[in-house]
Amino acid sequence: MEMVTAELHDTLLKVKQKVRNFRIEEPDSPIYKLFVVDTDQHLVAVLHFTDLLLFDDHDSMQEIIDRAAIHHQKPLSIHDTTLITTVIHLFEEYELSVIAVINKDEQLQGRIVFEDIYDLIRVQEQGQALKMAGADKGAENESLESARKARLHGLLINLTALTCAALVVNIFAETIEHIVALAVLMPIVAALGGNVGNQAVTVTVRKIALGQVDWQNAYPVILREIKISSINGLIMGGAVSILTMAWFHQALLGLVIAIAIIVNLAIAGLIGSLIPLLIKKFGGDPAIASPLLLTTTTDAIGFFVFLGL
Numbered sequence: 152m153e154m155v156t157a158e159l160h161d162t163l164l165k166v167k168q169k170v171r172n173f174r175i176e177e178p179d180s181p182i183y184k185l186f187v188v189d190t191d192q193h194l195v196a197v198l199h200f201t202d203l204l205l206f207d208d209h210d211s212m213q214e215i216i217d218r219a220a221i222h223h224q225k226p227l228s229i230h231d232t233t234l235i236t237t238v239i240h241l242f243e244e245y246e247l248s249v250i251a252v253i254n255k256d257e258q259l260q261g262r263i264v265f266e267d268i269y270d271l272i273r274v275q276e277q278g279q280a281l282k283m284a285g286a287d288k289g290a291e292n293e294s295l296e297s298a299r300k301a302r303l304h305g306l307l308i309n310l311t312a313l314t315c316a317a318l319v320v321n322i323f324a325e326t327i328e329h330i331v332a333l334a335v336l337m338p339i340v341a342a343l344g345g346n347v348g349n350q351a352v353t354v355t356v357r358k359i360a361l362g363q364v365d366w367q368n369a370y371p372v373i374l375r376e377i378k379i380s381s382i383n384g385l386i387m388g389g390a391v392s393i394l395t396m397a398w399f400h401q402a403l404l405g406l407v408i409a410i411a412i413i414v415n416l417a418i419a420g421l422i423g424s425l426i427p428l429l430i431k432k433f434g435g436d437p438a439i440a441s442p443l444l445l446t447t448t449t450d451a452i453g454f455f456v457f458l459g460l
Contacts, residue, residue, distance in 0.1 A: 153180040155186070156187070156188055158189065159190075159211065160212070161212050162211050163203055164208035167208070187216065194253050197227070198215070227241075229251070236360065236361065237362060239268055249264045312447035315447050316454060322458075332399045333457070336404075336408055337458070340411050340412055340453040341449070343387055344416060348445045352426065355423065356437045359427055359437055366432045372428075373428075376420040376421070380421075381413070388408070388413040415449065415457070418449070418452055426444050426445060
């Protein structure tokens with residue numbers, strides 16, 4: 152509620168005095184812009200204080216708005232019922248320093264400044280990070296036992312996922328017995344796929360949280376992650392291929408692991424961006440479920456492609 156406002160008939164000289172008074176009364180509150188209202192407190196314009204320097208002290212706000220052609224642009228504002236996720240999205244998209252809050256009658260109610268939104272973004276991302284690590288923010292703040300139980304729940308689900316990957320490896324047990332080098336190289340394929348998938352999941356979950364993407368406009372996000380993962384797959388596949396040939400002196404094995412890494416990383420980018428969107432579409436929490444499903448899928452596919460080849 153701490154802000155500097157002026158009515159249309161107020162002169163620039165009066166506004167300057169309001170700013171002085173505000174600075175005395177609210178020494179810790181930032182002053183970003185001047186909110187101009189009519190006699191009924193309807194928001195008419197939002198003025199930069201630097202722009203006011205171009206006018207004389209006797210000029211009224213109405214004259215300044217008319218001469219600056221600001222009346223042709225509706226001031227950016229949000230309603231007091233607007234979801235905070237939408238507000239965060241607006242601040243990020245338009246790089247705002249402050250935004251006006253109005254009610255259903257378009258009367259000025261207050262303002263939100265960037266410092267408030269920054270704190271919300273930080274809290275939101277901390278909560279997401281804990282969820283994606285298999286922890287719960289509430290449980291972590293309660294007691295050791297509650298934190299342990301919350302983490303154990305995630306570990307049990309992860310164990311189930313890893314068992315699925317182990318079953319895939321078991322299919323090729325005879326192949327691994329004949330070519331021992333496969334056992335050495337398998338973790339590389341799985342780990343790279345998991346890392347790339349986690350990158351895609353993290354980026355996508357954050358975009359979902361900020362309202363930047365949903366199922367309707369998911370295609371560009373998914374395509375972007377596939378492109379990034381595929382290009383990195385080519386680079387990493389080439390590097391691991393050279394390492395393999397130098398290590399085991401088997402050119403064909405180097406080619407096989409290169410192809411496996413390229414395919415696995417491309418699929419990891421696809422799955423890492425697709426899983427959070429699908430979970431969100433069906434009403435789940437992408438930050439919790441995505442990493443668990445990702446681990447199962449990337450490990451199983453990575454092992455299958457590599458050992459299958």
